[in-house]
Amino acid sequence: MSNYSTLEHVLKEILQVVKPLQEDLQTRTRVIDELRRVIRSVESLRGAQVEPFGSFASDLFTRWADLDISIDLLNSSCISSAGKRRKQRLLAEIQKALIHMGGWRRLQYIPNARVPILKFESSLQGISCDVSIDNLQGQIKSKILLWISAIDTRFRDMVLLVKEWAKAHDINNPKTGTFNSYSLSLLVIFHFQTCVPAILPPLSDIYAGNIAGDLQGARTSAERRIAETCAANITRFRQQKFRPVNQSSLSELFISFLAKFSNISLRASELGIFTYTGQWEYIRMRLLPKTYALFIEDPFEQPENSARAVSMSNLTKISEAFQMTHHKLISANQNQGALLAALVRQQVLRYIPRAPAWTPTDNGRHYHRYQHHPTRPQVQRTLLSTTSRQFGNLRLDSQSSSSTLQNHNQGQHMWRARSDR
Numbered sequence: 001m002s003n004y005s006t007l008e009h010v011l012k013e014i015l016q017v018v019k020p021l022q023e024d025l026q027t028r029t030r031v032i033d034e035l036r037r038v039i040r041s042v043e044s045l046r047g048a049q050v051e052p053f054g055s056f057a058s059d060l061f062t063r064w065a066d067l068d069i070s071i072d073l074l075n076s077s078c079i080s081s082a083g084k085r086r087k088q089r090l091l092a093e094i095q096k097a098l099i100h101m102g103g104w105r106r107l108q109y110i111p112n113a114r115v116p117i118l119k120f121e122s123s124l125q126g127i128s129c130d131v132s133i134d135n136l137q138g139q140i141k142s143k144i145l146l147w148i149s150a151i152d153t154r155f156r157d158m159v160l161l162v163k164e165w166a167k168a169h170d171i172n173n174p175k176t177g178t179f180n181s182y183s184l185s186l187l188v189i190f191h192f193q194t195c196v197p198a199i200l201p202p203l204s205d206i207y208a209g210n211i212a213g214d215l216q217g218a219r220t221s222a223e224r225r226i227a228e229t230c231a232a233n234i235t236r237f238r239q240q241k242f243r244p245v246n247q248s249s250l251s252e253l254f255i256s257f258l259a260k261f262s263n264i265s266l267r268a269s270e271l272g273i274f275t276y277t278g279q280w281e282y283i284r285m286r287l288l289p290k291t292y293a294l295f296i297e298d299p300f301e302q303p304e305n306s307a308r309a310v311s312m313s314n315l316t317k318i319s320e321a322f323q324m325t326h327h328k329l330i331s332a333n334q335n336q337g338a339l340l341a342a343l344v345r346q347q348v349l350r351y352i353p354r355a356p357a358w359t360p361t362d363n364g365r366h367y368h369r370y371q372h373h374p375t376r377p378q379v380q381r382t383l384l385s386t387t388s389r390q391f392g393n394l395r396l397d398s399q400s401s402s403s404t405l406q407n408h409n410q411g412q413h414m415w416r417a418r419s420d421r
Contacts, residue, residue: 007251007329010339015157017351018062018164028056028067031122031129034103039071042097044090047074053138054130055181058145060159064347066128070135084116087133091118094131136219140211140226141300145185147230148206151238152199157250158188161343162257168345169321177311178318183296186275186306190296191257193278197244202278203299206233211300258326265319268294275299294318 036050054068055061071090088111095118098104106128108119118131132138149156162184166172174180179187192199207230215222237243248256271280272295283295286303293315296307310318328334328342340349 004249004251004255006334006336007254007339008249010336010343011157011161011250011254013352014161014164014340014344014348017348018064018160020061020063020065024063027125028052028127031067031125031127032069034122035069035129035131038094038097038101041101042090042093044093045071045073048072049074051139053135053142055142057139057142058185059149060145060156060163060181060185062160062163066130068135068138069129069131070139071131071133072136073134087116090133091116091131094118095120136215137212137301140215140223141182143227144207144211144230144300147234148189148200151234152192154199154250154253155188155192158192158253158257159185161250161254162188164345164348165325165343166321168343168348169325171314171318171321174309177309177314179307180309182298183306183310186296186299187261187273188257189275190273190278191253191260193275194260195246195248195253195256197246198278199246200278201237203276205237206230207300210302212302212304255326255329258322258329262319262322262326264294264322265315268315272297276302 032050032052039045039048039050049072051070051072052067053070055065056067071094073090091109091111095107095109098107098120103123104120105123106119106121110117110119115132115135119128120131121128163172163181166179166184170176171178172181172184189200189203193202207226209229211226214226267280270282270284272283272286274281274297276297276299292305292308292310293312294307294310295305298304298306325342328338340352344352
């Protein structure tokens, strides 16, 4: 079996384990419902909506992912603009309510973050939550990532694989100066924009504005305008008759992803990653101050840096993780055990059939005899499709040249955005 075919098999094995099951969706839905009950008990938050965003809303979450939740304040039909002090006060009230009602643990209130947040964990389900106030931008970003996934199914698979790989190498933790999951998703988008032939267009071709500046006025109108614009542009891109089709396998895309960013520590001194244009660009040409170790522009909130948490000391570590993994994957005669140890954490490794036991060492990882693990989760997945459970069940109608968002399965909404029932 060739290196690529072996790796292809291993990547698919990993996906079978990290992709969420129906029960994972149901668990998070229960947590959200429990939080809704807490919010209803807070007098100053009567009428507020509890809305998920982040990886759960964009369907880029793994079985072990946290929940990002926005508490949207009641403000007629207009987009709310609660000040930072009010957000801090409301989060403190939510913290008191969580303590009073019980069932929540590890509460951590972070009022002075760029976006004030309250962190906690559901005692029953063990799901960690990050709660913010009026995070409409986060919700819109999540929607757009969901719609981008509809362009090519390999995007979601690559994001899940890259997230797990980054966790395995301890470079997916902004608290310690490495990537957050959003910036990893942007790296995958950038790779899909710059591979040959390109799989994704520059994001300016999907939405030419700046989401942060366009979220004004009536919320319903602003959201629908953004959604319809994205729908039309995505459909136009997908229906291009003479667009070259990239037929690379997941293994080929993953290896070229690692190769592309292996020298990221060197490039970062002068270049930034811009998914809006789909190009590396000189930071000084954008008149941006060189105050970050790595610049990955947030295409929906320009000119914010989604990788602002990455520290200079960890940038070398990040580059080495790309280099080391790339070297291992292209080395001759790699077996399943060696590949898995370079790609996943031990908690994932134990679910994969015939995965080798391994222990970390100062010089890397040792590979021992193969073991069979019968505890692998069942992979009979009945997950609701992304188009039937996200954001009021809106979907991209790729079959229509009008490219509009349409209501889907209106009679049976297991999940409804803007609802606090």
